Amino acid sequence: MRILHTSDWHVGVTMKGRSRLDEQRAVFKQMVEVAAAEQVDLVIVAGDLFDTASPSAESQRLLFSALSALRGTGAEVVVIAGNHDNGKALEALRHWAHAAGIHLRGSLGKAADHLVTGETAGGERWRCAALPFIAQRHAVRAAELFELGAAGAEANYADHLRRLVSALTHDFTADTVNLFTGHLTVVGGKVGGGEREVHTVADYAVPAAIFPPTTSYVALGHLHKAQAITGPCPIRYSGGPLAVDFGEEDHTPSVALVDVAPGVPARARTVPLTAAVPLQTVRGTLEQLAKAEVDERAWLRVFVTEPARAGLRGEVADLFPRAVQIHIDPVMRKDEAKPRERRSGRSPGELFTSYLTEHGHDDPAVTKLFAHLYEDAQTVAEEA
Template identity: 30%
Template sequence: MRILHTSDWHIGRTFHGHQTLVALRTVLEALVSQVRENAVDLVLVAGDVFDSATPSADCYTLLTDTLVALRDAGARVVVTSGNHDSAARLGFQSRLLREGIHVLTDPARLAEPVTVADAAGPVHVYGLPFLEPALLRHEWPGVRTQEAAMTRAMELVRADLATRGGRSVVMAHCFAAGVEPTAHLERDIQQGGLDVVPLSVFDGVDYAALGHIHGRARLEERVRYCGAPLHYGFGEGGKPRGSWLVDLDADGRVSASWLDLPVPRRLVTLRASLDDLLTDPRFDADVDAWVQAEYTDTLPQRDVMRRLQQRFPHCALVVHAPAERAASDGRSYAQRVRSARSDRELFDAFLSHVREGEGATAMERELVADLLDERVAAEVRA
């Protein structure tokens, strides 16, 4: 059986305030083409279909269009919910979709697989929605962590599989041991030990299609993350976007290859002085990219975003990252204020604090001196 493993579509997510629906539609249309071109039998979408528990109507339209197109391309489709999804809202439309499209969101039915058959016999697909321990404690007493929740879920899966026989696939949305999340993107992940799921939890099934991490990862031959189909942060700019094409043979052995998806607009991080960013020809190739600009001037500059967007229309993020920082004297702001012997020194202490050690320039000191002299003259006249 040929399986396409995808996840973390995050329909409706914005990129630094910019909508991504049009770009995501382009990528998902390419994914549908890959399903058709590679004669895929089964598509797995392992959670975080939406980016919000309350997606807009346009988000539902994109999801429905994509699921129907995947089915029309000849594949069965199984979808599970992730931590960003509302399981109830995502599951609501499951009965409204055509035959061959399955949306699995109910933890009470996670041991009821979708069974897909090929010439070698049945393949049982168990879809585990995101399992929030706080919501499961009444049904599963003692479950207080992701590890405990996933362990309990897989016990139920293995018990059901033992009565059915045949090959098996499990879909899960969790943080598995052995993978490093991208801090900017997996903002929900608790990286402490309580939320890490050991790989041994997935013993007993032929393939584990995981979601939750936005970069691809091969933890074992049979346990993989495919990542998100679109870049959602500059920290992912160098990571490929795509999905795993998995062949499951008659004995349950797995072989997998990577299918790249198109990147509608590449991401770059540019670091230089503001003047170089605005004028240097070496950045000409980046004018159409999403740009994170790190300008290295010693002092903050004015109106930086507007000026950069005149050259880079898709500049989305600006960071002041001085190439050199003034050495700190180790004093706190309060200590600097207490030691100031005049208003001029007080002003200099303030600038040193807010500009990371860079005190007043000669021009600024002259301007402050003039202002203070005018204040003194006005007090005398009064």
Template identity: 35%
Template structure:
């Protein structure tokens, strides 16, 4: 049996304000071609199908089209919710969906009941462990041990007990959404720490043929049978060097026969640039990244006005900007009380502008600040007069 391990689709996610739905549908819909070319029997999604617990109508429609393409290519689908999903919403109509080859394993009470598929070598049991919020899951699983390690251990105990009852010859795949010790995180995962502890030891997952992990967005191998597929697209600039991919898992009569990487297309590359605004706008060496998503670090001594809009005139996909002046920011030497003592509101406002931008406000800006402060003072005096008149009446 051939299993395609995916996770962390995050359908509906934005990237620094940019809509990624079209890119997501192009990449994920393309999995249908992989299903056909590689003769895949089942595609698994180990959590975070959506980016939000309540996805938009557009995200649901796109996800439906993607799943339909994969199913039409001939593969069964097994999906579990992650920490971004709403398990009850994702699991709605699960019984009806299973009849069409879409298996939604969203209930803690059913994690020991696998999706059973078969090939020429016999049955394969696919166990879907939904993301387990430690405290409510502890009660649902009726265990005393808390934390992610405690509830996942209890979950795997149920999986192993069911697998043992099925006897020899049943191969096993577990889907789980967790942070396993040894994995490398990136900047785009939402923390699942509870009380400062979120990691679980890899030994928790012993006793099964393959564990399809989700949650971490970089593809990685913790052991031959224990892997993260990672997200299909980059969702932060920390993932710029990731080789986005999926794992093609093959099971034979003896269990795990092999795992191969299949890289995914990159709709738009991610790059970072550093330098002064003038250099970035003029240097022809940057032409190669003109159509990339860009994170820019400006080193101008004075913070340029309207810098991102000006950058987007050349780099239309510049989406993130930091100002880090060469030599570092000026260190604040005065406390707030000292900095404001015996100074007018106008002086304090001008100093604030200088601290933020690295240069004093121009004469015109200073005049505008003075006018704004005068308008506020006039409004305060008028309000005080109204209050006195009301008390006199």
């Protein structure tokens, strides 16, 4: 059977306040085209469907349209909630999803409730253990729901996850394609840049060994960088369908296509999503920036390597209408580590000039304006 593995959609994410819904709409359209062209049997969306727990109505419409379109290709669709999602709100939509032919798991239930089974048009049977994101504070409750009993006061997050995974996979058989999908951090995975840090630190990391060798393929979400993880079975992060911030500038937005059969090692390949808008960083003086090669589609981060002055940001914005971040390059501010000059006994004008110098701002017009405003303030004070 063939699986399209994707995750970390972050529908509704913005770029410094600018909507990216049109970009995401184009990406999902291409994803649906890939699923149809590749005759995918199953689509797995491994969490972080939305960027926030309170998505806009437009974001919700886009998500449900994308999931319905993927189902419309003839593929089964399995979806789990991630740490950015409101799991309970998604769970409330489960009846709608079921009616639409979509297997949605938003929050925790009994172990059997997290097992999804199916059969491809070619007669291959598959089962998928679908585990939504579990916060540390809910790990003990998850064990209770799975009827696993107490793990001991010394049990950590990884211990709890090991027991949950074991409960979900103990019935995996050799004549079935055995799948697991979860939204979690596995030891050895490389952070992409846009993940929520509190949920990727060591306390949330689990070893790859928690997945049994009987698992045909582990489809993970949470880390935004597409990558395979070494373990007792094939384990992979699909990577996100678009870069959510400039920490992911070098990523290639993609999905993973996986061919797998009972008893045969899964073979995965990456399919780039060219509809995703790239992120690009440019650096230089204003003159150098004017000559820089810039992708006209890209969201830009600009570092200006010349002293700050009034109007500089506006000139850069005029030069790059798609610049969402404009910075004075830190290399222009090396003198910040030097001891500050003596302040006592100096006039306000001298202090203001020193302040501008310390911060790399060299603009006589600003100094002149300060002097004018200060003089006006003093005149008003004397008249009062």
